[in-house]
Amino acid sequence: MNDKLKEDFPIEWEDDHFVTRREFFKFLTLASGGVAVSTAALAAYAQIPREEIKFEAAKICSTEDLKPGSALAFSYPRPGDLCILVRKKDGEFVAFKRRCTHLSCPVEYEVKNERELLYCPCHNGAFSLEDGSVVQGPPPHPLPQVKIEVRGSEIWATGAIKGDH
């Protein structure tokens, strides 16, 4: 370093090293702040009420295809979008997305201790057939509900999936 430069910038190597460390900690502080803000934003997003999403209506099956106390897998709204239609023991039809909200295993209709539910065998998760809410296990969110309609002797997905992100 020439003398003129040393005069203009009188920083010894140790001080120079100290400045670098200070800047590093400044960077760490800013990065931590960024992570904290991102986490808060994600938490706020999770609290937003999940809305109904509209799709084109599609026929699922005929009412005779399902006896009370049984279920049928179907795809909606696109091929590969797994859903499950359940005819409850009382005859009512309900439908939900079939991918568990924990790690996406397919849920199955089951009756346990006289209670009807959608069961996920991967980690013992379970969802209510009333509204898809979590009744057991690690799933963090309810199962999105597929709105259906009985049109004469046919069951139709009416185009709305409630609770999907």
Ligand code: FES
């Ligand atoms: S994937 Fe369903 S409970 Fe874990």
